[in-house]
Amino acid sequence: MGNYDQQVEAWKLNLVKERIHEHGFRCGDIDEAHQDVMLAVINFKYDPEKSKGASERTALTTVIDNQLLLIKRGRARYKKNVQKYRELCVPHDLDNNLDLKHMEHQRRHELEQDVQSLISRLDPMDQRVCKKLMDGEPIFHVAKSLDMSRYDVARSVGRIREILESLTLGPVN
Secondary structure, three states: OOOOOOOOOHHHHHHHHHHHHHOOOOHHHHHHHHHHHHHHHHHOOOOOOOOOOOOHHHHHHHHHHHHHHHHHHHHHHHHHHHHHHHHHHOOOOHHHHHHHHHHHHHHHHHHHHHHHHHHHOOOHHHHHHHHHHHOOOOHHHHHHHOOOOHHHHHHHHHHHHHHHHHHHOOOOO
16 A cells, blocks of 8 residues: 555555545455545545535545545446457357357267268279378378379279269369
8 A cells, every 4th residue: 555654644545445445345456446546535625514514524425435436437447348348249148158069069970971872983992092082191101001103092082072072062182
């Protein structure tokens, strides 16, 4: 907390600390709240004529409480704006999100069935080459494991590509 001992009377400092705790500010927020409130306390000038019979302590308590409420409202607005932003960026309807995941899973399953159907139309050697390529093996390893030349594997890949392109109506990269 700031050093206000020279500028503010001790009872006012204690009142600020008491009110901050009364309003439920947490440890990490106390210093910031203390600084914001102390500026209002320093600028506060008690005028008995305008106080309607309230003591200086009561009037100052009202000033402190108003400052703390302003801080709380500002934080609540900030949290609300953050929540709005999150809702715009992240699907918040869990049921809708689950439906999307189910549709994605269903599409993936249908695609796997289509690929299996296409692979079944290949001759047995091309099926083995295709399976190894789908497992991520490089052409050199496919050729070695199937006891083929790299050129034979490349021709097999060409045949696989032709079949896929003819059935998908588009070029396969």
